[in-house]
Amino acid sequence: MRNRPVTIKDIARRLGISYSTVSRALSPRMSHLVKEQTRLLVRRTAAEMDYSPNLMAQAFVQGTEGVLGLVTSRIGREFTGRQINHLVQAAARDGYQVLIAAVSSRTASSGKIGGAERSVRSEQAEQAEQAEQAEQFMHLKARDVDGILVQALGDESESARIVHAAGGQLPVAAFGFAVDDVSSVLLNPAPGMQAVTEHLIGLGHERICFLGEDPIGSGGPRSHVEGYRRAMRRHGLAPRIVPVETGNARAGYNLGRALRGRYTALVCCSDYTALGVCRGLIESGVRVPDDMAVTGFGDSEVSAYVRPSLTTLSIPFEDMAARTIRGILRQIHGHSTPGRSVFKPHLTVRESCGADKTIP
């Protein structure tokens, strides 16, 4: 004898018909798709078996407005992962599912899984990643999605590649870099890096070193290093740049062990790098922030809690996601969209820059 609630599956089994037919027959919205005879039979059987509606099942059939595709090659990376999570949540709030077509990092980069952003890579690897982006795009297009979100790679041929793949009808939105002729949402890190460098200069630092790498080329106007340079130049200070793989704590650690006395402040392009650097410094007997100020980028989950807590740039992931989703929904509903939304990070001052201390 049954001692659990009757389900749609039980009714289907009793009648020897499919689950979805029973589900449709019992749903006010979908029952017109079922033959009347079947519908009546299902309802009668449901009443006999004392069935009461599974609200969950109903909710999911009624709740979906549509589906968006999302193309990415970096889902395991620190910033991309967070951005995608926020995009999925933002889409869900408007009733949209997201199908993510992701490429494994084997194609994308030789960097460490789960942390490393791009560093210097072979042209071959870059071309492979670009080709994969187009292929994943077409794959999603074939699945009849309502629109596609693309994680932009930032290369020169990207605009042509995406516009061609979209084929004119399909709503497309890019995130991560500006893509010509495609609605884009991106973060400009330069003002934030300038602000944190100015902050350190304001605390009395002069020998400030930049640890990081500009993802594309070397230092375009919207790049981490450009923001740092601007601040240094404004105050007549010599910029010092040490290349390091962003988002990789170990790479930061190795550098932290080596740097010692040459500088009094280090500006990093990721919180994970900064945390690695701090550990390296501590092991070498250099105290943070007393002997060396350190700043990061991204405001990770733990940055407010580590000791010393990390001064960093916070990224408005939620706002960026909301804007991206709004942009693509507007296209889906036939309205024109603004071309480009540029966001800025904001400075979050904590302990690691030594804001309550000054250099002797």
Place this chain on the structure above:
Amino acid sequence: MRKKRVTIKDIAKTLGVSHTTVSRALSRNKSHMVSVETRRQVEQVAEEFSYRPNLMAKGFATGRTGTLGLLAGESYQEQAGTQIENFLRAADERNYRLLVGMSAEWGTSSPETGQAAQMEQFISSGIDGLLVQTMGDAGESERILAAVDDRVPVVTFHYPARGFPGVVLDYAAGFHRATEHLIALGHRRIGFLGENWEGPGHDAARGRGYFKAMTEHGLHPVCLPVGRQQTESGYRLSREVRDRFSALLCCSDYTAIGVYRGLGESGIRVPDDVAIVGNGDSDISAFVTPALTTQSTPTRGIARAAMELMVKILEGREVACQIVLASNLIVRESCGSAAVDPTAMPW
């Protein structure tokens, strides 16, 4: 027995109309080319047969798309991102594409509803099989059963779901071992920060492992409940610890890092005054000070084992129902053990 995939040809045959007519009737772009009545009939038959479109030209003859769906948890904590990356690699090694879906808070609905909706979406869009990161709640097995309706094979991972083959991460064993480790170091007053072992929630298995080890040694188990914001909870709870415990076992590394701060602000030293063990081996766990003793999640092993099961099922072979994997204890500085694992340290 799995039902044979229904094709457009089957529907056409049933109604006595052409393949082209059925194809147009079901297409989003071309259905206007078919009369309303015909369209209605086609839709009806399609519903009754649980027809789902088959999309990839390559797989047409065999009814296969060469694509699997992966239903993953939220990806903001990088473990989930790493897990997805490992699945992408494992699928790639077997020449399968992977479409990824993530759980989301669906308006006012629950994650459970979102999970069911996502499964439906995957299957509707055409996949050969579904890899599901289970949430571990009581109604999950039924929910997956209802949503999938035997249309595609399902392989689960992390928490077992009755009736489905899958890869299980033995959280209870891991936390039991971690507790034993602290007891072996001489600790008696060991607190647990995480979900209560009596709870119906997803992660109660962790606490159960701790509880078992404590009671086996005649020690008094204490649970400090951690909320959704794990780092914040760890911080808040540890501020009130004072000298109640000589060791704290945490449900996650994020919690442990919060605990570091809470204890530090109260002048309590780790590991000298209180030993700490975390869980998850995050990317920065080796780089905090003191370096965090933790349990690693075998994300690569999980992905490969799950793919193995899926491929076997798709090839029509017998599969073992559950493959159980264990985490490893990574001994670093925070537990105060003299036997630190040098390969796990930054140097």
